[in-house]
Amino acid sequence: MTVNRGIVAQIAVLAALAVIPLVVHNDYYLHLLILALMWVVIGSAWNLLAGYTGQVSFGDAAFFGTGAYTAGLLVIHWGWSAWWGLFFGGIMAVVIAFPFGWICFRLRGAYFALATLALNEVLRHVATIWESFTQGMVGIMIMQSYISKLPYYYIALALAALSIIIIRLVMRSRLGYYFLSIREDQDAAESLGVNTHFYKMLSLVIAAWLTGVAGALYMNYMGFIDPHVVFSLHDISIMAILVGIVGGVGTTYGPAVGAFIMVLVQEMFRTAGFGYIKAAAKFTDVQFLISASEQLTKGHALGFGILVVLVIRYMPNGVVGDWGKLMIALRLQKTGRAK
Amino acid sequence: MSFFRADNLVKHFGGLAAVNGVSFEVNEGEIFGLIGPNGSGKTTLFNLISGFYKPTSGEVYFMDRRIDGLKPHKINRLGLVRTFQVVRPLKRMTVEDNVIAAAFAQSGSLREARRIALETIEFCGLGRCKDMLAKSLTIGDRKRLEITRAMATGPKLILLDETFAGLNPSEQDEAIGLIRKIKASGVTIIIVEHIMKVIMTISDRVHAINFGQTLTEGTPSQVVSNPGVVEAYLGEAYHA
Structure with a gap:
């Protein structure tokens, strides 16, 4: 039963990925x-x-x-x-x-x-x-x-x-x-x-x-x-x-998930928050934001380093390996808030 | 023509002769005990036989094939397997997976390897913890896993290195039962052991060494009555 569900999930992900470029036309x-x-x-x-x-x-x-x-x-x-x-x-x-x-x-x-x-x-x-x-x-x-x-x-x-x-x-x-x-x-x-x-x-x-x-x-x-x-x-x-x-x-799927996360993170640093910080800086003309956007672009190696430290400290088995732990933590937070 | 024969084995570590001219023969189907005080060269002897060390000189024959100098995995394929004194479970794998990995020595297919593994796990009495991670086992079960894994490779001769160390008396009795069972299944056993009660009960013949050299060899009762052994190993307490 679980095997079947696994296969279904895989095919669903693959199908979604196959359809994306037909929907998303942004290069x-x-x-x-x-x-x-x-x-x-x-x-x-x-x-x-x-x-x-x-x-x-x-x-x-x-x-x-x-x-x-x-x-x-x-x-x-x-x-x-x-x-x-x-x-x-x-x-x-x-x-x-x-x-x-x-x-x-x-x-x-x-x-x-x-x-x-x-x-x-x-x-x-x-x-x-x-x-x-x-x-x-x-x-x-x-x-x-x-x-x-x-x-x-x-x-x-x-x-x-x-x-x-x-x-x-x-x-x-x-x-x-x-x-x-x-x-x-x-x-x-x-x-x-x-x-x-x-x-x-x-x-x-x-x-x-x-x-x-x-x-x-x-x-x-x-x-x-x-x-x-x-x-x-x-x-x-x-x-x-x-x-x-x-x-x-x-x-098995860790590197696949990691690839998407890391490309996002890398791009976030490269473009200083996908360009939003830069845009905000231009718009508000706050000195802090201007320098922040510059430093962020330069500091991607440092950012990677911090990310690794955090992952090893809190999720030594990675996002996929510690998925259960992650979910429990999220759920606890939710129930905690409900009370 | 002999089942297993070690011929004048010598191993030097720098200036130290850890094993110095030890020879013995083991017959098919027997339990052969190897005794000696701490540091007398028993584990070195095991490493020489199982291919982890290359002897400085001397030869090892197993089923009429010379095996000294062969890699451990080749020796395993010939049907000679060893366990480790300090147990080495594949920690982040379940007991079943540990044994399956070993059973692949007998068959290339996962289904067949799993069948052999489950059979061996039952045979060795580890069924109750087959789904546990190896790192969460008690020391007694780890020792048992060590033997189970060795048995799953389908050996003709198994070398047991201090399998009883750290076991409590009731676990010792269980282990004695297991070793007898292994013997009954047709596997020959060479066993290194400190606990005299054990070695005297299960061995057919005993070989005693000290300082890397042979003291004596014979039936358990002959060996314990040898004055050299008493002095070197058993001490005053046993004498009395």
Whole structure:
């Protein structure tokens, strides 16, 4: 019964998301939705590796950027369509991930996380310095295939759905149980016959592939990338972690919820309260509001930091993981007010 | 031709020889006790056998295959499984999921793994808490889970590392019953134990070590009457 209800809910959400662009014609909102759907993919991938397998990555941008650059380089060097990037971008991300994991999964816990951070930095420098191949800081600009946002929206939606389906299938199989047991205790898993190195590699490869595909989508959609955008530590790697943590580490739908929240929060900071504070400042001419809107735009990294502290303090399992707790808190407040 | 054989095992940690030339054989179907005072090298010996350490020298044979130096998961697949002295439950998973993860060693399908897991849980008497999170179990049940998980991988030889430590007398009696049941199901057991009452009751043969070296080997009664063992391990109280 509950299973049926779950399936119904999922189909309803998917259907709603499929219908939205037919109702909402505002390009700005569609743009935000496309970004959110892209983050669903990246967040789910991060969650598979970090949330379920326990191997925290600080360097998801390495795979994201590899995917994006693969798509871009196919265009400028070989004149292929950037859409091939969706196929080859994922593969190239795996090509990067494989030797990296082979060597660095000897490291455990924080040391592995630091290695992913290093991979992120190394690749960004490669993309910056190797100008003859990557055009360095000039970046890569391509012609987008569509002016309308609709095709991108549906591709992003399909990828987001695909990544959640993959996570669900994986977590209901031997793979999922092995990932969890590695997260909980590597030595115990090893003694129960789990080839921990192999399964960590597998988890990394799936995550890298999904992240690479998301990167290729980004290239196609935005039409412009440079090393500081797609190999960005705080805009990609840290954002991926935030999506996972805010939504709920180790939950199927956590990253999906986290993606929508984080894209909203990011946009809120970028535009200083969706432009409302700025408008209010202009209208009232209060000095405080003017400086507040400026500081808010500059301070988004600080804002993210505060958000993480709050989430970890009050909802360590994220919005989805602590949903029950959240609801109880809200209900208590309501009944309290009624009295 | 022997079921299990450790041949002149040596393990050095820097200058310290934790295990220094220990050899023994285990026959199929028996309960083989391993005793020795604290720090005598019992757990190191287990780590050598189960693949967590590589011996400095010496060899381990299991069903005529040399297994020293193999990775633990490979050794597990051959049918040799160990439990940990300090229990290592997969804390944020339910008891059932803990055992299912182990049962995947026997079958790739979730349905089949769950069937094996539930069977093993019943066999080991953990049925009443199968839906609990492993971290919320009492120490007695955690030890039981450790054994259940090991059994779910379908072993031929199981290494039990101080399974009785921290159990109260009635839990000890239950655990003795469980170990006898495991033996009756055809699984061979090597057991490390401090509690003499236990080791004397259930072991077919006992091997005593101290300072990483063999003191003696024989039936429980032979071993307890060995003066070296009495001096090193049992102390004056047991002597009297």
